[in-house]
Amino acid sequence: MxxxxxxxxxxxxxxxxxxxxxxxxxxxxxxxxxxxWNAGAERIKGYKADEIIGKHFSTFYPxxxxxxxxxxxxxxxxxxxxxxxxxxxxxxxxxxxxxASVTITALRNPDGSLVGFGKVTRDLSERRTAEEAAQRFQxxxxxxxxxxxxxxxxxxxxxxWNSGAERIKGYKAGEIIGKHFSIFYPxxxxxxxxxxxxxxxxxxxxxxxxxxxxxxxxxxxxxANVTITALRNAEGTLVGFAKVTQDLTQRRAADETxxxxxxxxxxxxxxxxxxxxxERFLAILGHDLRNPLSSIDMGAGILxxxxxxxxxxxxxxxxxVSALRMSRMIExxxxxxxxxxxxxxxxxxxxxxxxxxxxxxVDELRTAHPSRTIDLSAPPLPGHWxxxxxxxxFSNLVGNALFYGDRNRPVTVQGRMAGRFVSVDVHNEGxxxxxxxxxxxxxxxxxxxxxxxxxxxxGLGLGLYISNELAIAHGGTxxxxxxxxxxxxxxxxxxx
Amino acid sequence: MTHTVLVVEDEPELREMxxxxxxLNGYAVVTAEDGQDALGKIGGIEHLCLVILDLLMPVMSGxxxxxxVRQDSKLATxxxxxxxxxxxxxxxxxxxxxxxxxxxxRLLSTxxxxxxx
Numbered sequence: 276m277x278x279x280x281x282x283x284x285x286x287x288x289x290x291x292x293x294x295x296x297x298x299x300x301x302x303x304x305x306x307x308x309x310x311x312w313n314a315g316a317e318r319i320k321g322y323k324a325d326e327i328i329g330k331h332f333s334t335f336y337p338x339x340x341x342x343x344x345x346x347x348x349x350x351x352x353x354x355x356x357x358x359x360x361x362x363x364x365x366x367x368x369x370x371x372x373x374x375a376s377v378t379i380t381a382l383r384n385p386d387g388s389l390v391g392f393g394k395v396t397r398d399l400s401e402r403r404t405a406e407e408a409a410q411r412f413q414x415x416x417x418x419x420x421x422x423x424x425x426x427x428x429x430x431x432x433x434x435x436w437n438s439g440a441e442r443i444k445g446y447k448a449g450e451i452i453g454k455h456f457s458i459f460y461p462x463x464x465x466x467x468x469x470x471x472x473x474x475x476x477x478x479x480x481x482x483x484x485x486x487x488x489x490x491x492x493x494x495x496x497x498x499a500n501v502t503i504t505a506l507r508n509a510e511g512t513l514v515g516f517a518k519v520t521q522d523l524t525q526r527r528a529a530d531e532t533x534x535x536x537x538x539x540x541x542x543x544x545x546x547x548x549x550x551x552x553x554e555r556f557l558a559i560l561g562h563d564l565r566n567p568l569s570s571i572d573m574g575a576g577i578l579x580x581x582x583x584x585x586x587x588x589x590x591x592x593x594x595x596v597s598a599l600r601m602s603r604m605i606e607x608x609x610x611x612x613x614x615x616x617x618x619x620x621x622x623x624x625x626x627x628x629x630x631x632x633x634x635x636x637v638d639e640l641r642t643a644h645p646s647r648t649i650d651l652s653a654p655p656l657p658g659h660w661x662x663x664x665x666x667x668x669f670s671n672l673v674g675n676a677l678f679y680g681d682r683n684r685p686v687t688v689q690g691r692m693a694g695r696f697v698s699v700d701v702h703n704e705g706x707x708x709x710x711x712x713x714x715x716x717x718x719x720x721x722x723x724x725x726x727x728x729x730x731x732x733x734g735l736g737l738g739l740y741i742s743n744e745l746a747i748a749h750g751g752t753x754x755x756x757x758x759x760x761x762x763x764x765x766x767x768x769x770x771x
Numbered sequence: 772m773t774h775t776v777l778v779v780e781d782e783p784e785l786r787e788m789x790x791x792x793x794x795l796n797g798y799a800v801v802t803a804e805d806g807q808d809a810l811g812k813i814g815g816i817e818h819l820c821l822v823i824l825d826l827l828m829p830v831m832s833g834x835x836x837x838x839x840v841r842q843d844s845k846l847a848t849x850x851x852x853x854x855x856x857x858x859x860x861x862x863x864x865x866x867x868x869x870x871x872x873x874x875x876x877r878l879l880s881t882x883x884x885x886x887x888x
Contacts, residue, residue: 565856566782569872573788576875580795595875602872621860623868663870 299396302382305389307332307350319375319398321368332394335365337372353379353392362399373400423520426506429513431456431474443499443522445492456518459489461496477503477516486523497524558612561605568605572598606667607737610744611719620741620748622661629656629665629697629769633690636669640677647677653690656697658771664745665769671738672701672765680763681705695770696751702764707757716755717743774820774886775799779809779836780854781828789823789878796879798886806831810839819849820886823878824865826855837862850885 292300292313299316303309308331312324320327320335327334333346340346340363353359359379364372376397382390416424416437423440427433432455436448444451444459451458457470464470464487477483482504489499500521506514572595579591613620630653637651669688676686680703690699708716715721719740746753751769776798780786783804790800801816803809805828813819826833833853840846841864853861856871869881 562856565871566785569874570784570788572872572874573785573792573878576879577788577791577795598872598874602874605872606870623860 297397299394299398301394303332303350303379303392303394305391307346307392310391316396319367319373319396320365335396337364337366340364349379350392353381354389357381365396373398375399421521423518425518427456427503427516427518429515431470431516434515440520443491443497443520444489459520461488461490464488473503474516477505478513481505489520497522498527499523554612554615557608561609561612564601564605568598568601572602607741610741611737614741614744620664620744622664622748624659624661626657626659627662627665629658629660629699630654630690632662632666633669633688633699636666636673637688640670640673644677647682648685649673649677650685650687651689653688653699654692656690656692656699658697658769660749660769661745664748668742668745668767669699669701671742672767675738676701676703676763676765679703679705693768696768697771698769699767700764701767702762704762707759708755708763713755713757717753775801775816775818776882776886777801777803777809777813777816777819777822779803779806779822779828779833780825781805789873792875792878793882796882798882805829806833806836806839809836813840813846813849821882822849822851823854823869823881824851826853826857826859826861834862837865852881852885 295313295315296318297315298313299319300313301309301316302311309328312322312328316327317323331346333341336346349359349361358381360377362374362376365375365377366372376399378395380393380395382393384390416435419437419439420442421439422437423443424437425433425440426435433452436446436452440451441447455470457465460470473483482502484500484502486498486500488496489501491497500523502519504517504519506517508514575591575594575598579588579595582588582591610620633651633653633656637649641647641649673686673688680686684704687702688699689702690697692698712721717739720736721739743753746767746769749769751767754766754768755764756766757763776793778786778789778793778800780789780802781804786802786804790802793800799818801812803812807830809822809824810831813822824833824836831839833855837851840849840851851865852867852869853865854869854871854873855861861868866885867881869877
């Protein structure tokens with residue numbers, strides 16, 4: 276049997292109300308007790324129909340509101356004015372609070388008598404927290420200075436801006452909003468369709484991240500870290516993109532500097548290692564060459580002593596001279612490596628008379644250079660020094676004076692006391708040492724300005740370097756004075 | 772009475788050269804290849820005037836040899852000349868330190884100084 280039309284629409288309406296899930300729609304009687312319930316009410320407030328029907332609607336109100344008589348007042352307003360509407364706190368079955376939009380409508384018969392109230396409640400909690408979160412987020416985004424954070428619409432046009440974006444990219448909000456985000460990309464990237472591809476990836480995968488070049492307002496390039504995220508509404512529809520850009524230019528420059536520094540340090544460490552190896556090798560070599568050299572000279576000496584043949588004797592004499600030179604060179608190399616490897620030259624100090632040591636040195640050189648004149652004037656000069664080493668120093672200085680000085684003029688050696696020090700001058704006439712050479716004369720591997728033939732016999736060029744180091748090791752100095760009027764004087768000053 | 776020199780040196784060529792050089796100049800020579808060997812031989816030498824002592828040797832070094840010799844009252848007064856390339860300090864109480872390489876002339880002048888033949 277077909278139903279009357281009013282009945283049909285009533286049924287349809289009931290079906291509608293019962294199935295609505297987003298709204299709690301139910302009826303109160305005139306005293307406020309719950310008479311009906313729907314799916315939305317169950318979802319929003321948590322009660323099943325059979326546990327709430329018959330109860331008073333103040334069940335849904337916070338206790339402080341009930342105590343203040345809020346529910347009575349609301350029904351009063353609805354009765355008087357036909358409806359009451361507000362947003363306020365309501366309480367769910369589990370005790371949790373929700374922010375709700377509530378409408379109470381008076382239901383009247385055709386004759387105007389009150390039948391009850393219709394209550395429609397919407398849970399705004401999600402929307403409220405979302406709103407609050409959005410507000411907070413917006414505040415945050417606006418204030419962030421280190422990141423450009425802004426939103427694009429689905430077409431890629433800029434919709435928002437923040438202070439970080441202004442700082443990083445150089446545009447003010449007013450001049451950039453509405454423009455397409457490809458404005459930040461290098462022209463070659465735009466031409467290659469990079470921006471379209473990026474939006475495509477984001478749309479498909481939700482996210483895109485890369486490091487790349489971007490262009491500031493002033494045209495300068497910066498190395499940036501860029502993230503683009505798809506923004507979708509509750510239905511999943513794309514509503515735009517969120518773009519976050521970080522300027523890495525400084526970090527990139529710092530990285531490159533750090534890399535350059537590291538490789539420089541590595542190169543330096545390698546160079547030092549190689550140098551130390553070479554010097555250690557030299558030290559070991561010098562060390563091991565001594566015994567065989569000694570053997571050779573012993574052999575030459577033995578044969579020379581046995582021989583009466585002048586030709587043989589000449590040969591053996593030259594062998595001895597060579598062995599002597601070689602011995603000096605080895606000594607110098609070892610002294611050099613000792614100084615450079617920082618173990619230093621060890622001194623065997625003992626009380627001694629420098630005047631005596633000078634006499635010995637000069638006598639030896641007079642024997643070796645019979646045609647030359649060496650004038651020595653030295654009183655007793657007592658002190659606490661390494662005798663062998665000082666003899667080495669003066670042998671070097673006097674030997675140089677003989678070698679580089681005027682052969683027709685004497686070399687003079689003068690020693691004297693000078694307070695806490697003793698002072699010895701070794702002097703030769705002849706052309707002065709060139710001024711530019713004087714500054715570096717105590718550097719290792721320096722040779723005088725003589726022709727190549729002679730300089731081969733001059734040794735390794737370490738004599739003055741080592742002499743100076745020996746003076747320093749004794750706490751003293753060697754001073755040089757050389758000009759065309761006074762000749763050349765090396766002065767050795769040693770604390771006693 | 773031939774004065775005897777004890778040459779203590781671990782490198783054989785050098786040791787023999789030193790022997791020949793000294794013998795050619797009228798000295799009797801006893802050689803030893805390390806401190807241990809030298810200690811074994813030193814007691815049996817009449818008229819020992821000089822020990823020429825290398826420091827860096829295997830088995831027993833020159834330093835240990837000197838220490839052992841000083842402990843023996845019969846040997847304590849023997850003249851020891853150290854002959855070394857080592858930069859380390861020489862043992863205490865030695866008469867002279869000769870730096871290697873020792874050349875022919877210096878060997879003989881040293882022997883002359885401490886051992887009139």
